[in-house]
Amino acid sequence: MREQIHTLGLQKIGIGSDRQLDAVIDITVNNTRLMYEYSPAVFQENVSFFEATEQKQDGPRQCPELWAPYVCGDIRNCQVTATHGELLDEPHAALIGRVITKAITDLWNNEVDAVS
Structure with a gap:
């Protein structure tokens, strides 16, 4: 993923440094994990x-x-x-x-x- 983003160019996608890129990747990985692990309860009303x-x-x-x-x-x-x-x-x-x-x-x- 890192290489693909570097190919696009960090500045073009609003990322100013490798440190920011690391943070974006970490957040994306974490949010994806949360999305797959979360199972909402059945809503008990109309x-x-x-x-x-x-x-x-x-x-x-x-x-x-x-x-x-x-x-x-x-x-x-x-x-x-x-x-x-x-x-x-x-x-x-x-x-x-x-x-x-x-x-x-x-x-x-x-x-x-x-x-x-």
Whole structure:
């Protein structure tokens, strides 16, 4: 890896010295190790999944079923007529905000009812 980076030129990629290069390599190796060793727990609640229905043809479709192994509760799919990059633009962000507000309100009401 070191030789490949030197071939590119340290200055071209924003690394000023061999010491900085060593630090970047060490951090990359460590982060890669952490990524492969980490296994998140299964989420024990319901999930609201926002699916952008205007997908580009060259990218894979993101679907809620992909999350099933990681979620113990229900996965509620909310289809939004937008591309992924437009989801936080108006009017889509307002729709997403309303769905999240309702989910939080329902959760809160269920917890209050359980205590009563």
